[in-house]
Amino acid sequence: MEDGPDTESLARALRELEAAKARVERDSKSVADEMRKKLVAELLPVLDNLDRTIENARAAGNAPAVIEGARLVRAQLEAVLRGYGVERIDAIDQRFDPAVHDAVGLIPVRDRGFHDVVLDQLQPCYRFGATLLRPAKVLVGRYG
Numbered sequence: 426m427e428d429g430p431d432t433e434s435l436a437r438a439l440r441e442l443e444a445a446k447a448r449v450e451r452d453s454k455s456v457a458d459e460m461r462k463k464l465v466a467e468l469l470p471v472l473d474n475l476d477r478t479i480e481n482a483r484a485a486g487n488a489p490a491v492i493e494g495a496r497l498v499r500a501q502l503e504a505v506l507r508g509y510g511v512e513r514i515d516a517i518d519q520r521f522d523p524a525v526h527d528a529v530g531l532i533p534v535r536d537r538g539f540h541d542v543v544l545d546q547l548q549p550c551y552r553f554g555a556t557l558l559r560p561a562k563v564l565v566g567r568y569g
Contacts (some may be wrong), residue, residue: 462553465511468502469551475499508565514550516543517560525550527560531567540568 475495482492503513516526521541532544543563550561 427504458554462556462558463511465506465509465551465553466558468506472499472502472506473548475502490520491520510554511558512552514552514561516546516550516563521563521565523561525557527561527563528565531563534566534568537568539566542566 464537475498479492479495479499482495519542520524521528521543526543529547534540534542534544534553542565543561545564546561547564548559548562551558
């Protein structure tokens with residue numbers, strides 16, 4: 426009588442198979458997250474350019490219908506990015522935090538309450554899940 430694989434060997438092989446399957450799924454998710462993160466990071470400058478276009482057109486007094494059309498495109502793009510887990514974090518009136526803010530300049534202030542407070546934001550911060558895609562470029566109040 427020939428002995429077949431024993432129960433312990435089958436159980437071990439099944440555990441190894443499950444572990445391999447879990448690794449493949451984890452690696453696949455990681456690759457997909459990295460691809461999404463890369464795509465989103467490449468789309469952020471498009472959003473910035475839309476913001477600049479809208480602001481410049483508004484300041485120049487261009488056709489309101491064109492400005493509104495650009496705003497609608499911008500809102501649509503931002504909604505798509507939000508759907509992928511991108512979060513915009515505005516910095517104005519927040520305490521300066523080097524983890525999410527990149528100070529590109531200082532503004533002298535006469536009130537201590539505005540010391541180390543973000544007074545202007547040149548570029549917003551974006552986060553993708555727990556990952557910071559880009560810090561906000563800000564101007565920070567400096568007392569004294």
